[in-house]
Every structure is written in structure tokens, then in C-alpha cells.
Amino acid sequence: MRASPMRPKNGGDVNAQAKSSKLISGATGEWEVVIGLEVHARIMSQSKLFSGASTAYGGDPNAHVSLVDAGMPGMLPVINEYCVEQAIRTGLGLNAKINTYSVFDRKNYFYPDLPQGYQISQYQYPIVGEGEIDVELEDGEVVTIGIERLHLEQDAGKSIHEERSKKSLVDLNRSGVALMEIVSKPDLRSAEEAGAYISKIRTIVQYLETCDGNMDEGSLKADVNVSVRKPGEPLGTRCEIKNVNSVRFIMQAIEYEANRQIDLLERGEEIEQQTRRFNSETGKTTKMRGKEDAHDYRYFPDPDLLPLEIEESRIEEIRQSLPELPDAKKRRFMTELGLSDYDAGVLTADKPSAEYFETVAQGRDPKLAANWIMGDLFGALNKADLEIEASPVKADQLGALLDLIGDQTISGKIAKQVFQIMFETGGDPVKIVEDQGLKQVTDTGAIEAEIDKIIAANPDQVAQVKEKPKAIGWFVGQVMQATGGKANPQAVNQILKEKLGLDG
Amino acid sequence: MSELTSLSIGDARDGLERRDFSAQDLTCAYLDAIEAGSHLNTFITNTPEKALADAQVSDKRIAAGEARPLEGIPLGVKDLFCTKGILTTAGSHILEGFEPVYESTVTSNLWADGAVCLGKLNLDEFAMGSSNETSYFGPVCNPWKVDGGSELVPGGSSGGSSAAVAAKLVAGATGTDTGGSIRQPAALTGTVGMKPTYGLCSRWGIVAFASSLDQAGPITKTVKDAALMLQSMAGFDPKDSTSINVPVADFAAGLGEGIKGLKIGIPAEYRVDGMPAEIERLWTEGKRWLEAAGATTVDISLPHTKYALPTYYIIAPAEASSNLARYDGVRYGLRVDGETIEEMYERTRAEGFGREVERRVLIGTYVLSAGYYDAYYLKAQKVRTLISNDFKSAFEQVDAILTPTTPSAAFPIGDKVSDPLEMYLNDIFTVPANLAGLPGISVPAGLDDQGLPLGLHVIAPALGEETLFRVAHVLEDCAGFTHAPKKWW
Numbered sequence: 005m006r007a008s009p010m011r012p013k014n015g016g017d018v019n020a021q022a023k024s025s026k027l028i029s030g031a032t033g034e035w036e037v038v039i040g041l042e043v044h045a046r047i048m049s050q051s052k053l054f055s056g057a058s059t060a061y062g063g064d065p066n067a068h069v070s071l072v073d074a075g076m077p078g079m080l081p082v083i084n085e086y087c088v089e090q091a092i093r094t095g096l097g098l099n100a101k102i103n104t105y106s107v108f109d110r111k112n113y114f115y116p117d118l119p120q121g122y123q124i125s126q127y128q129y130p131i132v133g134e135g136e137i138d139v140e141l142e143d144g145e146v147v148t149i150g151i152e153r154l155h156l157e158q159d160a161g162k163s164i165h166e167e168r169s170k171k172s173l174v175d176l177n178r179s180g181v182a183l184m185e186i187v188s189k190p191d192l193r194s195a196e197e198a199g200a201y202i203s204k205i206r207t208i209v210q211y212l213e214t215c216d217g218n219m220d221e222g223s224l225k226a227d228v229n230v231s232v233r234k235p236g237e238p239l240g241t242r243c244e245i246k247n248v249n250s251v252r253f254i255m256q257a258i259e260y261e262a263n264r265q266i267d268l269l270e271r272g273e274e275i276e277q278q279t280r281r282f283n284s285e286t287g288k289t290t291k292m293r294g295k296e297d298a299h300d301y302r303y304f305p306d307p308d309l310l311p312l313e314i315e316e317s318r319i320e321e322i323r324q325s326l327p328e329l330p331d332a333k334k335r336r337f338m339t340e341l342g343l344s345d346y347d348a349g350v351l352t353a354d355k356p357s358a359e360y361f362e363t364v365a366q367g368r369d370p371k372l373a374a375n376w377i378m379g380d381l382f383g384a385l386n387k388a389d390l391e392i393e394a395s396p397v398k399a400d401q402l403g404a405l406l407d408l409i410g411d412q413t414i415s416g417k418i419a420k421q422v423f424q425i426m427f428e429t430g431g432d433p434v435k436i437v438e439d440q441g442l443k444q445v446t447d448t449g450a451i452e453a454e455i456d457k458i459i460a461a462n463p464d465q466v467a468q469v470k471e472k473p474k475a476i477g478w479f480v481g482q483v484m485q486a487t488g489g490k491a492n493p494q495a496v497n498q499i500l501k502e503k504l505g506l507d508g
Numbered sequence: 509m510s511e512l513t514s515l516s517i518g519d520a521r522d523g524l525e526r527r528d529f530s531a532q533d534l535t536c537a538y539l540d541a542i543e544a545g546s547h548l549n550t551f552i553t554n555t556p557e558k559a560l561a562d563a564q565v566s567d568k569r570i571a572a573g574e575a576r577p578l579e580g581i582p583l584g585v586k587d588l589f590c591t592k593g594i595l596t597t598a599g600s601h602i603l604e605g606f607e608p609v610y611e612s613t614v615t616s617n618l619w620a621d622g623a624v625c626l627g628k629l630n631l632d633e634f635a636m637g638s639s640n641e642t643s644y645f646g647p648v649c650n651p652w653k654v655d656g657g658s659e660l661v662p663g664g665s666s667g668g669s670s671a672a673v674a675a676k677l678v679a680g681a682t683g684t685d686t687g688g689s690i691r692q693p694a695a696l697t698g699t700v701g702m703k704p705t706y707g708l709c710s711r712w713g714i715v716a717f718a719s720s721l722d723q724a725g726p727i728t729k730t731v732k733d734a735a736l737m738l739q740s741m742a743g744f745d746p747k748d749s750t751s752i753n754v755p756v757a758d759f760a761a762g763l764g765e766g767i768k769g770l771k772i773g774i775p776a777e778y779r780v781d782g783m784p785a786e787i788e789r790l791w792t793e794g795k796r797w798l799e800a801a802g803a804t805t806v807d808i809s810l811p812h813t814k815y816a817l818p819t820y821y822i823i824a825p826a827e828a829s830s831n832l833a834r835y836d837g838v839r840y841g842l843r844v845d846g847e848t849i850e851e852m853y854e855r856t857r858a859e860g861f862g863r864e865v866e867r868r869v870l871i872g873t874y875v876l877s878a879g880y881y882d883a884y885y886l887k888a889q890k891v892r893t894l895i896s897n898d899f900k901s902a903f904e905q906v907d908a909i910l911t912p913t914t915p916s917a918a919f920p921i922g923d924k925v926s927d928p929l930e931m932y933l934n935d936i937f938t939v940p941a942n943l944a945g946l947p948g949i950s951v952p953a954g955l956d957d958q959g960l961p962l963g964l965h966v967i968a969p970a971l972g973e974e975t976l977f978r979v980a981h982v983l984e985d986c987a988g989f990t991h992a993p994k995k996w997w
Binding site: 302309 | 589596598608610711712713714716718720747748832834836839840853878
């Protein structure tokens, strides 16, 4: 158990109550939402879970299909060891128990994009058991969310229904690709918590390189279980919202669904256990099927596959090879690099940002690096609607820019100008400064000459500044204007003070 | 040259080596016999052109002194094995027109060792049956017949294989055995049928019936032939996760070494109620033969034997119901269109599957259903473990076990087809070895009162194939079974 007062433990306790800020007010009082997520994460691997076919995304329909994936007679599955390792790696990243014995089962149902007539999954004995992760909310509160299990399973193919020809087409490229289903405990108490939870899962799998986390391509999506109750009461009847594929949609779906259920209950109606779908255009959930139409999947151990047995030593090996995970990295950024909690949180929220930061901060002032990345870079990326991986300014280029500030080649103000040019042209900062003559003037002779000219031309101002020393700013401005902003501001100040007879 | 078709695989191999005849001569003799034997309905697909081409290659290799272990030996293939570019039906309407683009591991192994492919042999639909009467392509006739009597079944499901070997239409044939489908038809046709240890032959490319029980094996004229064929069929296959990764032993090497000092178990529980006296007599005779050859017989108990058949008829249909889900009309084989996808499934499967397959898919679906799983499937798995343990403790005392192969000789076509329970009883002595994954062999050992062949059955411990063949060879020797069916077809 964690003792920190910052960490209310929802983990594993469905009776844990949400803070009052997370409750939803209804006509009959406050309601609590109870949410569990089943996250489907597509494993990063060259080939499929039980066949040698490629897992490449895109590609012509049915271009990546082996005889096994197509469910041809007499074809047999053979486990892809790498996918097993990826599942173990993910389990370790979720602080979960790795089961040395697990079993593949057949989940039987008919659908044209399921060629075998069953999906190979894990039912009673999953490869990963209980775990937990810490999730940080907007206001800094950290909640611990329990992981129920993680199991391996095959993805299905894709059915495409053509309106015009009234035909359905099947693309089996995805058929047999390895998925990890990560099942949370019903520990989440608000849409915000659920959003933060799946974002954290995404961060962890990206750090581990076990899933690319790309929600647009469907690499990561979730089935969302939602129920509501009056605080302190037993769990309500839940509805499951299938296949929600963005953090925002997950949060929207929960908000909508929770309010729908509360409305029904407050009108005195009962909640029917249902499977529902989310419509991202309307922001609503609608019924797919009720309990009476629920499939009987007739799970049983797949006789084509032996139980999966994993040596403890293998698990240890994988544990030793794990990369630094987001929580550890954040702690290090704070303790070793002196970043604030907030900055460290932002910079570790996704792996590419953390990598970018670490490159820029290497041998430089970490806080300066953090400020530039979170300020100028993120601002420019946002405006251009670009991910950090696609940034026109690469990490080592931004580093070179900071070096120019450090050795006083340019001022911070000029640097911002140079950054804009870099962002637009992708150019090298040293060359840009050189070509555009932006080098800071530190030649005191040249500065003195300009100052002399300005003093001579403005006797009134000279008289004024002797009364009000703060008016020196006007002179600094004039000098900077005359030098095109390139004069070293410190040198300008010092020489002005001397010439005007002001004591520092 | 009808005498060529009487040769065992071993003798044919010697004859080819001595150049007494060519592989093409041998193949032609069999092709003639097949043509003359079409009434028996043993073949679903004939491949005479491929056979002659194969034989031609064999003759070249023999001439070049590069003969492989089964060079020029003409074989038939149970139509459950996928064969590249050759129609593969599993005896079912639902695989209509299906020509695989791949070759099963077992048949690949046979062709790689020089065997000649005569064609694809009839079988019970999806290997579900004990009489070869459930085939979409019609029943197979047993070449054995009582004078003036009606036509008899050749056993099943490898009925095309057993009948073709017995009628000398092939030198040997592949079969598959899920509950007795090699050994029972062998017993009913006076041939040798051998089921190896589960995992010895790859299941890759064999149309699945019940994956945890299915195993390929040979049906041949002699015990030595079975050893020779298995030698080529067996071997580790990384494409089958249940394949055993052990070096393949030299199965024929121990033949003729005798069985002096071996202990042979006689299980009390196989003496079932109502067992015909002639079966009992044969069993006792077999026991004496083995004793005379220097073995000791030991009375043993396999206490859970009576649960084997019910256990089998839960596990096998459960797996089958799932294995046969892929025949849905979407990708290959038969499709009967419907208004909706569900209607297409229903029509395709209703038209594509026969009654027995339908029955087993329904049983299997039922025993796996929510609320019934624990009572049926899970319970059956537990009993299966008990049956397996029975054998384990028995094999602490004995080297092999002797039982009858079947409770009766071949029966007339149509006799039991309307009574599934009666039909299922055919496998009562063979099913336990499948549940325990053990090797078993049926050897023709005598005739019943009507002059129909009966078999004796030997079971050995897992991977005990060498012992199994040695004991079977002694039985074969002692029985001196030289009877052959009179040619009436």
C-alpha cells in the first residue's frame, strides 16, 4: 500500500468512493460513475501472432494473408515467440504479475472476417495477471488504477459493406495480427480519470515499443464499461461501449453514457445490460444488442496449441532489458535535472518528447532546454499541427541554437528570430546567424561610436536622464535600433552608464 | 500382371531394385486393378497421369542408383490429406471443388521418399463414421463378402484406404485415426492398420476432425510395410505445435527380433458384455501365440475403460464443432446464397454437411455451451486424464497390451447406419489409445464363423512404436493370415 496522501487508492476496491468533485449531480442527488476499460493494443511485431504473414499497416487488401490467417483446411497456428515477449514486456511495464503458465482458448463465433470461425484468445489463464499503474490528473492528483489482467489474442479481418453493389467485401490483412487486451479493474470514477488512464497506458506501451499507440490507425482502442450508482451503494448494471478509438471519444462516451443512465434511473426506469456503440459525430451512444442477444462464445482450450510455459529466468531477462519508463524518467528529470513537476510531466508524457528533450538538454542547461521546447517549439508545432517527430527543427539543431545563446553569439531575442527561420526553412542556426548577419556586436569601439553619436544628437534627453536614471532605457533602445538589435545589451548598458556619468 | 499387386511394399521394393519389373510396370498393374475395382468405390479422385509421371521419375532414379526409401511404391491417400492441385474433399459436399495450394506434411514426406500417388481415397465425411457410409461420395464396399451375402462395409473412417489395400488396388494407403479410424477398418478388411503416438506424424495439411485425437498412420498388407510407410510419414514438423521433436526410430529394424522376455498385459475391462465367442476365442489364441514366442502375459486392469467411449463422444464432437466452423461458404468450397449472411451460413452448412457431421457439430456445440461446459467437456477432460493414468500405471508392469480390435467382423452396408449408438460401439476397443495418445496397431489374426477377417490389437506406451511393431510382427507370423477376399467385383 502506498502511504502518500497524494495517492488515494481506488485500486481493486469497487467500494472506494470518488472525490465529490467527480460526482455528477442529478435531480435526486449526486451520482458516482464506475468505469472499467478493456484496452486493445496491437502488438508491434514483424509477423502475426500465429503465422508468418506481415503485419504492415496499409497494403492492398488481402496482400498480407497466410494460409493460416485465411482459415484454410488443415492449417495450424504456431505461436510467435516475439509477440509473447512483447506481452511480457508490457505486463512488466504495468507492474503486473507474469504468469509462467497460460493457455490459449478458442472463442467461437461466426463472422465473415473471422475465417477460422473462432478467435484464438486467452480466457481462464491469461499470460499477465494483476498489476497497477499511477495516473496523474489535471489538478496534480495521482490515482492508482488496478489492472485485472492482460491477455494475448488474434485480431479479426475487416468487413467492408459496399452500399452501391450491396456486397460485403472482406480484407484479411489484419486477420491474425497480435493484440494485447489490457483489462482494468472497475477503478475509474470519471471521464477524466479514464482519459488519463488510457493516455498513461499509451505512454507506457510507446516507451516499451510494444505498441505504437496510434489510435487513428486503430493500434489502440478501448471497450468502455460504464455504470452509475449513488455513492456507497452496490455497483449498478453496466453497459459496454465497443471500440472507442480516441481519448476524447472515450471521455465523451462516458459523459454521455453516465448521464443517460442517470436520467433513466431518475425517471424510475431500470438499466438494461447492453452492448452499445459510440457515434463520434453525435457524441451519443446507441444500443447494439441487449443481454438476451449476447453471444455464447463456447470457449475451450485450443487443441492445436500447447499451454504456454515461460521460464522465470526468461521473465527476469526481459525485466532487465526494459527501458526507463515514464514514471522513472519523470522522477529523474525532477531530481537530477531540476525540472518542475509540471515540466517533467509534460516532457515525459510521450516518448518522442522525452527523447527530444534529452538530446537538447545533453550538456546544456536543462531548464533552458525545457523552456524552449515547451514554449517556442510546442507553440510552433501546435500552430503547424505537427507531431514532434515531424518537427522541422531537429533536437540537435535546437541544441546548437541554445549554444549560440550560451556563448553570447546571439541574444535570446535574436534567438527567437533565428528559431522562426529554422522552423520555416529547417536550416542550421549557425549558418542562418552567419548569412543574415545576426551576430551580436560586442566590439565596444563600434558601440561607443554609436553612443557618442546619439548623445551628441540628443542633449535634452541627456539632461533628463541625469535627473531620472531610469530613462536610460530610451538610450538603450536607440543604440539597439541603430545596430539592428545586434549590440550586446550588457555592453551597451555599461558604456552608456559610463558616458552619461551614471553610477551603476 | 496382377501378381505385381500382390507384392508387399518390402517385396516390391526388392523387385524394383533387382529390376524384375519397373516402377511403371508396378504402377500400371495398380492402375488396371483400380479400373477393374471401381465398383468398390474406394477412390474419390484418381490421378493416373500423376502416378505414371511419378513412376517415370522413380525408374530414372532407380536406374541412376538413387532410389529413395519408397521409390516407385504406388500409394493411395485418404482424402483428408490436402494435396496440392488435387481435389481434396474430406468426403464432404461442403468442400466442393476445393483444390489446395499446399501439400500436407505427411504426403510431402511420402512423395519426397519416392512414393507414387495413385489418387485420393474415400472416407466417412470429415472422418466421422465407422463404416464409410457417411461419405458424400457414397459407401465403399468391403472386398470381403460372405458367399451369397450382401455387400459389407469396410469399416471407417479410413474405409476407402482399408478396402483399397485389401482389394490390392494400392500397395499401401494413408489413413487417419481419431477413435479407431485406421485400426477398425483394417480389422474389418484383413489388413494391417497402425496409429502412431500422438504427435509422431504432423497434422499440418490434414483436414482437422478432433485436433487432440487425430493422428495419421498407414494401412498396409503387412506389419513390415506399416513400419516402412510410417518411417517416411513420421517426423518433427515445426508447423504443427503438437508435433513431437524426437529423432524418428528405425521402425523395421527390430522386426524379427522376437519378443522373448516381454510382458504383455491382458486388460480385464476389455472383456465386455455380449462379446461374441469368436472374438474371445481369437483373443485367447493371440495370448497363447505371444506366450509361445517367449513373452509373459499378465492380467491387468484399466479401470476407467468403460468411460472411454462416452468421454470420446464429448471431446471429439466438441473439437469438431469448432474445427468445422471454417466451412462457412465465404472463402472456398460450397456456397448456397441467402438474403443475409446468416441465411447464407445456414443454407451452405445445411446443404454441405451430412447427417452424421451435423449430429456431431450439434453435440459438440451443446457440450461447450455456457452452463453445460463443466458438466460435459470439463468432466470429460478429467476422465481422459484418468484413462491416461490407467495406461501409465499399466505400462509400469507391462511392455505392451493385447486386446481385440473390434467387437465384431464387417457388417452389411445399411445395417447400423440408422443407429448411431450401435455404430459408435465399433470403436470401443480402439478409442482409449486415442484418448491417451498411445500407439496402436491392428493385425489380421483369423476369420470368424462366416469367414470374415478379425483383428488383434496391440497398444504400446507413448513412442513405443518399435515394441509395438515387434509384437505385431510376432502375431502376424503366428496367425499366418494368408486369406484373401475372393474377387467378385
